[in-house]
Amino acid sequence: MIKVLGRTVVEVKDYPAFLGNRIGFNFINEALINAEKYKYSGGIDYIDAILGPFTGRAMAPLVTANYVGLDVHKAIVDNLYINTDDYSHNSFKLPGYVEELVQDGKLGRKSNGGLYRNIIHDSGMKIHQVYDIESKNYRDIVKYSFPFVESMIKSLRIGDYDRAFYTLINNRSVEAELCMEFILKYILYSLKTTALVGYDIHAADDVMATGFNWCPPLAMIDALFGVENFKSLVKERINNNILENIDLELLLSNFEQSRYDFRKFVKAK
Template sequence: MIKTVTVIGANGTMGCNVSGIFASFGDAKVYLVSRTLEKAQKAVAKAAMSVKADAIMGNLIPADYSMLESCIKDSDLVFESVAENLNTKLEVNREISKYAGSDTIICTGSSGLSIKQLAEVFPESIRKNYMGVHFFNPPYNLTLCELIPSSYTDRKLFENVRDYVTKKLYRTAVEVNDSPAFLGNRIGFQFINEVLQYAEKYKDNGGIDYIDTILGQFTGRSMAPLVTSDFVGLDVHKAIVDNIYQNTSDYARGTFVMPQFAVDLVNSGKMGRKTKGGLYKLDVSNSGVKRKFVYDIATNSYREMIKYSFPYAENMVNSFKVGDYHSAFKTLINNQSKEAALCLEFLLKYVVYSLNATNLVGDGIQSADDVMATGFNWCPPLAVIQALFGVESFKSLAKERLSKEILDQIDLDLLLRKVEVSKYDFRRYFKAKH
């Protein structure tokens, strides 16, 4: 029974949000450990707000690092949520190891670093208690929790944590291998980063807002892919794709190279929504008038967003409005425009890469569906296959529309052989919105 939790790095976005989950759904006493008590006190208020529950304030206890020993010794579970930097996390783990008991469960919220490497800081007697527990932001809305054991993790303890996460915290728990970026971010950021590459490729057509309009909400996601990158933060985006590029070697490795213009934005401090400017920028005048700007790759400057109108997209949205999904996807397949072809190509590549990544990292064919539906709020890949009229139709489209370079590096028949019906209804993800 987990009654008391210490969250280290609780003043960060994920730290305070996860604290709220432990305190509300888990009904646990939670120590929110931050660099200063002032930061911890602010984190308490944010944690309660993140789960819309002032009633949990009594469960949330602010603490600083001088109190770490007493917090850990009083806790059943310690959750590390500091910056996604290997050396930083190793340093924090060394501190945890000083005070953790033989039965203390220790988890990292890492979004993709090696769990085995992080575990090796601990004495052998404690390594068995260490695992990755990766929540997605914001956890109140996105229920995915990737669970990552290392080769040291005690299997019975891991299963107990899975039960706790599933039955007590009401998470969608997916076990994944200890592989760079795990599964959700590997699939999601393969898609997002390749879209970013295409924004550069089509910079003379408009670039960022052009490609985001092609792949908007009507293509099965809660927000356009490059809007998602700005929401997450370009610095976080870069850390994820750099890690995957440096440590994996599958057929899509080249799609994880971040374009130089985006690297330059990161280096200049333009990292997205949190810095009030990145790929997009919102300008609010003194009178309260809002104007949306986008970074123009071709001119290396911001300009007002363009309201693109593509007939295939208009027709799809109109079909979705009346529930005619068959006509919508027929429109996408049959439209001869460059934009429709790009849209369909990206959906096909998304499914193929998801199935490939699941074979490498996941625990069964449904893993990709779970991580994308509950971690990104995107239409999951098996459901996209259904939207595109089933496995045989999808296979024909893939052979017709995907490049020879991709088809030569994958076994499409093998990837699709074990495809199952998705437990998610594709209709809830394809929005009648641009």
């Protein structure tokens, strides 16, 4: 089956959602939570613009949720919220507006209504719209212009990956800071959960690279200029409430280089 399907099998312990879904849906649900937090800045498409493919994933996280289906997303995070109790427990609490969308049958791509939808204009043109959390109506998607994103994409297009991530690290706009926080928390939660659920430090890399097509956490550390720089960024950027629940030195004591090249996952778009 491995050869036929071209998949990677990762042995893990018997925990809710195992490893890949626990990591991936932690990130996606955190993005949904932040969409509500930043609803006056734009909400759903605002967060997706901050966490696009240039951060190492095939699709932005809320586009992914819409693609998977909000009913499926709800089933997974509800299970994790009930049956886990780690430091990121509240990140699995489904936001109220998503619950309302599910109850209204607006499940995402399969129902053409959810976080995003397509409508046909009188002219015959297809228009992409996004759900506005504040008004509870759909509106046209905004084409956001964030200088750090534009600079990163410009660097990625010419293959200058170091310049792209140097830009991200050193830009202190609200959007760049939020992007950086998401990436750091993704790495931390991946490694912490792997230590609990997996048998090998590379387990999260395998499931995120081959299961989600996301830049795996160890590879993302490479993108951030190595483990020592990653430690410094975590200590500088991550809330103490999280750090109090993570022994950073112990977590990284058996650090190994990723088997994956982060450049395969980071896209200039």
